[in-house]
Amino acid sequence: MGLGSTAKKIQIVSERAEQVYKQIQELQxxxxxxxxxxxxxxxxxxxxxxxxxENRALLVAIAEEQGVDVDQVTTQAAIDDADELARDDEAAAGADGGRTRETPPQGAE
Structure with a gap:
């Protein structure tokens, strides 16, 4: 192998190292x-x-002042949210033919 070939390879490696260094700087x-x-x-x-x-504390204070049971309201809101999620899940299951992500389609085994 001649010196010209070695010098060319060193130049290619040097150029590649420079490119990698620039990429590392950009990433940094x-x-x-x-x-x-x-x-x-x-x-x-x-x-x-x-x-x-802060807003919750104000709302609780106002609710208590007005005689509203805060625990009952938050419990009902949680139940309503859970019901809505269940309906969404049922609708999604109906949209994909009743299959869930864990159940493969028939004949796909």
Missing amino acids: QRIIHLERKLEDTHDTATALDHRIE
Whole structure:
């Protein structure tokens, strides 16, 4: 193998290493950007959680002042949500011919 061939191979490896290095730098910048966005999102979610808790406390105080049973209302809301989810599941099962994701279609075994 001649020196020219070796030099060419070293040049190709060097160029490829440069490309990989640039890609790594780009990925690093993207990760830093995503970390900042994640921190911002976390801060926003924390602030929203705090506001929700404040609003809930106000609503509970108003409800109690008006004689509303908060536990009964929240229990009924949970039941209504569960009923709605069950209806959605039944509708989805009906839309796919009654099959669930765990049950393969007939003849597919």
